[in-house]
Amino acid sequence: MSRKIVITSGKGGVGKSTLTANLGKTLAGMGLRVALIDVDFGLNNLDVILGVENKITYDIVDVIEGRCRIKQALVDGSAGENLFILSSGNNISPNVTGQNLKLIIDSIDYLFDYIIIDCPAGVDLGFHRAVSIADEAIVVATPGLPSLRDADKVLSILKSYKMQKIYLVINRARGDLIINKKMMTPRDIEALLNVGLIGVLPEEDVVFLSCGGRLPNNSASKKAYKILANNIHKNAKKIYDTTNKYTGFLGSIRRSIKRSI
Ligand SMILES: Nc1ncnc2c1ncn2[C@@H]1O[C@H](COP(=O)(O)OP(=O)(O)OP(=O)(O)O)[C@@H](O)[C@H]1O
Ligand SMILES: [Mg+2]
Secondary structure, three states: OOOOEEEEEOOOOHHHHHHHHHHHHHHOOOOOOEEEEOOOOOOOHHHHHHOOHHOOOOHHHHHHHOOOHHHHHHEEOOOOOOOOOOOOOOOOOOOOOOHHHHHHHHHHHOOOOOEEOOOOOOHHHHHHHHHHHOEEEEEEEOOOOOHHHHHHHHHHHHHHHOOOOEEEEEEEOHHHHHOOOOOHHHHHHHHHOOEEEEEEEOOOOOHOOOOOOOOOOOOOHHHHHHHHHHHHHHHHOOOOOOOHHHHHHHHHHHHHHHHOO
């Protein structure tokens, strides 16, 4: 049986789809079987982030409306044989209900260790559809006030869903700003939102630039994703420290270089 985790945020553009793709790749790299489900109907881009958009022939709507079988719509996610993606397609149909999505998830449950659901922004129908098919939720927030306020709203809505677990991931953390006390620390955010922090991901150009590709092995993000995946899979508690490279003599030079650009 698979763990079904929805990646949600309330606020748009905080990195849900990027997290879904890279977490999926990292878990698959650990030898786990992973399916990524894009339920952002109409604004689907998980396939693009994974660089597999040309492989998509069928999507969830085709499965629901009987034009193909589920296994025909599950596409290799370009990370070895363990990663698959089910695309949401460009259109929404009235047949896309929470119940129909649940039937799809149940039918592939036995094939995977993880089913990771990429939720749309907002807290309307699309959000409820996505959340209703998961057992666990990761709320993604960036360290700015608008994102934190939306994360707080989402957390309070999630309480009505009887999730087995709800976690927080802070994305786009900046160690230089945290050290200069211009950005809240991940632990302060955790305390403010009153939810367990399971991962911190640094703001890094390679994340934006690697869209469709792989994160470089020596990148901070690659390390942070490994820690996050390990925390999720093994219930570990390590958190990536974005301030590390900005401490000490060399760190203070890095900080002043960052300030001047
Ligand atoms: N840690 C990061 N460092 C740098 N850029 C990032 C990081 N995380 C995400 N991004 C960039 O932010 C942009 C938005 O990311 P993404 O599409 O994953 O957000 P989203 O929450 O899925 O958006 P939406 O709500 O529209 O679905 C992308 O260009 C992505 O490359
Ligand atoms: Mg998205």
